Amino acid sequence: MTNTNPARGMRDFLPIDVRKREFVIGVIKEVYEKYGYEPLETPSIENLDTLTNKYGEEGNQLMFKILKRGEKLQQELAEGTIRDEDQLSDLALRYDLTVPLARVIANHRNDLPKFFKRYQIQPVWRADRPAKGRFREFCQCDVDSIGSTSPVIEAEQIAAVSEILNRLGFGDFEVRLNHRKVLSGILEIAGVHEDSHSDALVVIDKLDKIGRGGVEKELKERGIGPEGLARVLALAESGTAATMNDLEDLVSASMVGAEGAKDLEQILGFSSEDTKIVLDPTLARGLSYYTGAIFEIRVPDLAGSLGGGGRYDGLIGMFGKEEIPACGFSLGLERILVVMEERGMFPDDLPSAPADVMVTVWSEETLGESLKLAGELRDAGIRTLVYPQTDKLGKQFKYADQIDVPKVCILGESEIEKSEVSVKDMKTGEQKTVGRSSLVETVKVD
Amino acid sequence: MTNTNPARGMRDFLPIDVRKREFVIGVIKEVYEKYGYEPLETPSIENLDTLTNKYGEEGNQLMFKILKRGEKLQQELAEGTIRDEDQLSDLALRYDLTVPLARVIANHRNDLPKFFKRYQIQPVWRADRPAKGRFREFCQCDVDSIGSTSPVIEAEQIAAVSEILNRLGFGDFEVRLNHRKVLSGILEIAGVHEDSHSDALVVIDKLDKIGRGGVEKELKERGIGPEGLARVLALAESGTAATMNDLEDLVSASMVGAEGAKDLEQILGFSSEDTKIVLDPTLARGLSYYTGAIFEIRVPDLAGSLGGGGRYDGLIGMFGKEEIPACGFSLGLERILVVMEERGMFPDDLPSAPADVMVTVWSEETLGESLKLAGELRDAGIRTLVYPQTDKLGKQFKYADQIDVPKVCILGESEIEKSEVSVKDMKTGEQKTVGRSSLVETVKVD
Numbered sequence: 097m098t099n100t101n102p103a104r105g106m107r108d109f110l111p112i113d114v115r116k117r118e119f120v121i122g123v124i125k126e127v128y129e130k131y132g133y134e135p136l137e138t139p140s141i142e143n144l145d146t147l148t149n150k151y152g153e154e155g156n157q158l159m160f161k162i163l164k165r166g167e168k169l170q171q172e173l174a175e176g177t178i179r180d181e182d183q184l185s186d187l188a189l190r191y192d193l194t195v196p197l198a199r200v201i202a203n204h205r206n207d208l209p210k211f212f213k214r215y216q217i218q219p220v221w222r223a224d225r226p227a228k229g230r231f232r233e234f235c236q237c238d239v240d241s242i243g244s245t246s247p248v249i250e251a252e253q254i255a256a257v258s259e260i261l262n263r264l265g266f267g268d269f270e271v272r273l274n275h276r277k278v279l280s281g282i283l284e285i286a287g288v289h290e291d292s293h294s295d296a297l298v299v300i301d302k303l304d305k306i307g308r309g310g311v312e313k314e315l316k317e318r319g320i321g322p323e324g325l326a327r328v329l330a331l332a333e334s335g336t337a338a339t340m341n342d343l344e345d346l347v348s349a350s351m352v353g354a355e356g357a358k359d360l361e362q363i364l365g366f367s368s369e370d371t372k373i374v375l376d377p378t379l380a381r382g383l384s385y386y387t388g389a390i391f392e393i394r395v396p397d398l399a400g401s402l403g404g405g406g407r408y409d410g411l412i413g414m415f416g417k418e419e420i421p422a423c424g425f426s427l428g429l430e431r432i433l434v435v436m437e438e439r440g441m442f443p444d445d446l447p448s449a450p451a452d453v454m455v456t457v458w459s460e461e462t463l464g465e466s467l468k469l470a471g472e473l474r475d476a477g478i479r480t481l482v483y484p485q486t487d488k489l490g491k492q493f494k495y496a497d498q499i500d501v502p503k504v505c506i507l508g509e510s511e512i513e514k515s516e517v518s519v520k521d522m523k524t525g526e527q528k529t530v531g532r533s534s535l536v537e538t539v540k541v542d
Numbered sequence: 543m544t545n546t547n548p549a550r551g552m553r554d555f556l557p558i559d560v561r562k563r564e565f566v567i568g569v570i571k572e573v574y575e576k577y578g579y580e581p582l583e584t585p586s587i588e589n590l591d592t593l594t595n596k597y598g599e600e601g602n603q604l605m606f607k608i609l610k611r612g613e614k615l616q617q618e619l620a621e622g623t624i625r626d627e628d629q630l631s632d633l634a635l636r637y638d639l640t641v642p643l644a645r646v647i648a649n650h651r652n653d654l655p656k657f658f659k660r661y662q663i664q665p666v667w668r669a670d671r672p673a674k675g676r677f678r679e680f681c682q683c684d685v686d687s688i689g690s691t692s693p694v695i696e697a698e699q700i701a702a703v704s705e706i707l708n709r710l711g712f713g714d715f716e717v718r719l720n721h722r723k724v725l726s727g728i729l730e731i732a733g734v735h736e737d738s739h740s741d742a743l744v745v746i747d748k749l750d751k752i753g754r755g756g757v758e759k760e761l762k763e764r765g766i767g768p769e770g771l772a773r774v775l776a777l778a779e780s781g782t783a784a785t786m787n788d789l790e791d792l793v794s795a796s797m798v799g800a801e802g803a804k805d806l807e808q809i810l811g812f813s814s815e816d817t818k819i820v821l822d823p824t825l826a827r828g829l830s831y832y833t834g835a836i837f838e839i840r841v842p843d844l845a846g847s848l849g850g851g852g853r854y855d856g857l858i859g860m861f862g863k864e865e866i867p868a869c870g871f872s873l874g875l876e877r878i879l880v881v882m883e884e885r886g887m888f889p890d891d892l893p894s895a896p897a898d899v900m901v902t903v904w905s906e907e908t909l910g911e912s913l914k915l916a917g918e919l920r921d922a923g924i925r926t927l928v929y930p931q932t933d934k935l936g937k938q939f940k941y942a943d944q945i946d947v948p949k950v951c952i953l954g955e956s957e958i959e960k961s962e963v964s965v966k967d968m969k970t971g972e973q974k975t976v977g978r979s980s981l982v983e984t985v986k987v988d
Contacts (some may be wrong), residue, residue: 098591100649100861103633106585108646110653111660114581130920132897132927135560139552140635140665141606145544160587161609163631165669178624185609187549189586200554203546209945211930213896214557219586223611233585234794247933248909255917366913396840415546450659451578463694465810471701474576481578484657485692499655533930 103222105232109278115446117235120432121217124237125264128215131256133239136214138196140221148442150414152384158222160232189221193238194411194424196401201207201242211240217429229434237403241423247359250389250407251366253425257393257403258371264432265441269402270372272392274379276406281353282346282377286324294384296320300328301380302365309521332378340364343375356388363389385411389493390427398435403427449500451481453539456492457473460506466507469517473505476536496522503539551670551678561892561973566878567663569709570683574661577702581686582660584642586667590634596641596860598830604668606678614928635667639684640857640870647688648861658688663875675880683849686870688858693805696835696853697873703839703849704817710878711887715848716818720825720839720930721806722852728823729801732770740830742766746774747826778824786810789821802834809835810964831857837871844881849873870973895946897927899985902938904954910955915963915981919951922982942968949985 102108109117125135147159163169164186190196193216201208217237224230239256241249254271261269279297288296296539299314306314308329315322322329328346331338340361347353360375367373370393381390381404388407405425412422436442455470457463466482473480481501483492489506496504505529506518517535520527530538548554555563571581593605609615614973618624636642639662647654663683670676685702687695700717707715708816725743733981734742746762752760754775761768768775774792776783786807793799806821813819827836827850834853843846851871858868882888901916903909912928919926927947929938935952942950950972952964966973 098645098861099589100592100645102585102645102649103587103589103592108585108589108649109581109583110646110650111580111582114583117583118581130923130925132900132925134557134559134896135555135564137555137563138561139548139554141549141552141679143545143549146549157611160611160633163607163609163627163781165603165606169627173625176622176625179619179622181609181615181619184630187606189608199544199546199548200556202556203548204556210941211895215928221587233587241930244930248913248928248930251913252928252930320593349867366910368917415544450580450655454578464812467694471814477576479576479578482661482694482698484687484690484694484698495656520678536897 103232104228105226107231107233111450112446112448114162116433116436116442117429119442119446120264120429120436121235121237124217124260124427124429125215127256127260127263128239131213131252133213133215133256136197136200137218138190138193138200138216139257140188140190140219141187142196142199144186146199147188147191148196149274151191155191157439158224159191160223162187162189187318190218191222191424192220193218193236193413194240196363197238197240197242198412198414201412201420205416208242210243213239214242215239225518229430231430235429237427237429238424240412240422242420242422245388245409245421247362247389248366249423250363250391253423254363254367254371254391256429257425258368260427261393261402264436266395266402266435268372269393269395272376272379272401273360273373273389274381274391275356275389276386277352277356277388278343278347278360278377279356279380281350281356281446282325282328284350285347288320288322288324290361292318292320296325297380300325300378303329303332303378309371320392326379332376338375338377340375343377346377359389381406388423393427395435397438398431400431401428402431402435449502451479451501453478453503453505454481454483454492454496454499454501455505455507456489456496457483457486458489458506461484462507462509462512465512469505469507469532472532473536473539476540478536478539493520505535505539551672551676553677553679557896558571558892560895562879562882562888563875565566565888565892566710566875566882567681570663570706570873570875571661573702573706573709575657577698577924579661580658582643582646582662582665583664584636584639586636586665587633588636588642588645590632592645593634593641595635597637601637604670605637605660606635606667606669608633608635608869619987637668638666639664639872641860643686643688644858644860647858647866654688655691659685660688661685664979665689668719675876683873683875684870685838686858686868688866688868691749691853691855691867693808693835694812695869696809696837699851699869700809700813700817700837703871703873704814706873707839707848707886710882712841712848712881715839715841716820718822718825718840718847719806719809719819719835720822720827720837721802721835722832723798723802723834724789724793724806724823725802725826727802728771728774728797730796730799731793732767732774734766734770738764738766742771743826746824749775749778749824750909774823778822784821784823786821787867789823792823792898805835805863827852834869839873843884844877846877847874848881893925895948897925897930899924899949899951900927900929900938900942900945900947901951901953902935902942903929903932903950904935906932908955908958910952911958915951915953915978918978919982919985922986924982924985929950939966951981951985 113368312322385408387409388408390406392404393402407423409421412420455466457466470480504520515532518529758768831854832852833855836852838850839848853869855867858866901912903912916926916928950966963980964975
């Protein structure tokens, strides 16, 4: 017999799972719309050329590639001449939402406004080793603002993401904020050669995990003197948030660092005081393509982040001729869902039952009348289920109980005659008979 | 330079496209929810085993298969030992929503109610030759009711689908209705041997395209005497809708045919008189797995159908031990969109602009105030864009015009001082200055 589990790292979403996902996605969409971000969707499948070498060696490895089709492959198979992956694949599944965005921007430059703010909520696929909270198909919720270098862009993204998290009920998140140029300044002042900057950042990024001692050891192993970094490491280790002054002090001797600090100051200036933004001079983030501010959302009970992003002015233009400034923020839907589940944050009124009311069926003869009643309830916007066939009433109630439907309507011959309906509240067990014309009201109000 | 078009048969959806799709999907969801169908989602990727040989030879050909990953493939490539597709692929993209449903039912039998009504709106992928309205990634909107053989199931699906089409504004659709057993009865009476039933149905299904003469010719070519089918062909050709009496007459001499007719009579009895249901004894539909009623939605200006479905009591149990009754209906989102586009059926209030209001920026100094104003508008639920940087006011207006935003707020130094805002209506060109506290009202009411 066939294995009926979903494929490795994949998930089925039963109704309650879908409702939870759609609740979160609904909040994300609503807030992004309010901020003037527009929806964009790109195909799941891209030409392999579009994606290859855009995500480093790891990306090339983890990409799901699609087998070529048609006679040529069959012929090569028959002839035994297949030696190379290029002969096998021409397409691949979307690996993130940024490279497709860059492709769309290049392709539709004239159909899109010069400042293009888009959100995109779609699955991506990575053949990663599955682990807790890590899946091979997962949903990314991205916003990106294309075409402006103004710090307003960053401030608005931070505001939008904060509003989303507040509305979902995260009271305790913080937005960690840093700047690639601040990091460059710190490293420059510490005397780290530019060629070693990437290396150094990878190590500093681990501060959370391996502590100051670990970072210093690893820096030494890579031939980077950690002495010059003592101040920033001490600052981060102290656990107290860095102030704008701390940051300016740290980088005052570096021109590029000072530029970064000034940029952050503006972003903070444009941000609401209600948002908890924490300057974190050790925040490094993936790093390869960021060029300006970088940010990350943290909550206390999650080791990783709920999302993050930053400015990347070099990437979006990759398929075109001109460099196009851009800044983006990606929320991790799967992680948000994990934390919300653990904390019990979903609203009580998320439907757990397939319907609000179930109409029972008395007999073959009255079935039509039950359907008519269901139609009346549905016309009033009430989610209504009809027991689909005749059956003992006890069995119908048992079913209603199993599916957790809050109210059941009974429509027997006597009720039909008197134009009445009996309504049973499945929680209290209470049953009352009401006139057909006041049924909608009864079911709604109760 | 890389080709920046989407891959063959794939599409990018720009904001207005997404909004149109989401409008239709929103109506579909809302109606299905009201009828007590629950949402289900399955992964895009399935184990190849799950899908292979479920869709006939064509399905095996058109399925997008995923290349294996990892060292084994690399080794086989290096050794030149690849001769067979089995060595190359272990996964494939979802080809429809029915087989995954069957897998989920088998896998979650105990978590799901015995009558499970689910809807599922997700893309599927087929490596078909792209054509007008035919894409390699397209969205299916399926409802299926599992677990009951009652004709109530069919009647409810017809009612739900009809409500969707009515709400979308299709005033002229009809639901064509037939029954596999009626078809069997007709063929039985016509003296067609059971082994030739499938062949005969394939031919009869073409009546629309090749006419009566064509059908009779093809039937003869396949060795099927068309004489016995004269009545049904004449009936269909006459263009007048068959009545229940016609149907009963046609199949009265066949037991199985009479069973089918009785079933249809019940379905009609449970259906609203407002729904235009047309009995069509020549409707055959894909046919391979249907066992009972079959239906199809037709509109005058589309050669194909907007959707269709039927009862298939043998399929859902394929991954389990027991046979499970089921009936399903699939709406073709892409076709619905094509017709709605051609007929101009989308509502006027579908947003074409990224926002309802754009706030301009007077100067570097007032930028913060512009952001604050935008925040106030957003708090009132108004979709608001801020021009992201300082620029000549003329340029900002030109931009607002380009993106088609209906209202623009001007917040200069004098306005800020007096706690006022100037609002320009971009359609009329009219501009007026209002107190900050009545801005929301002004922008909303106007």
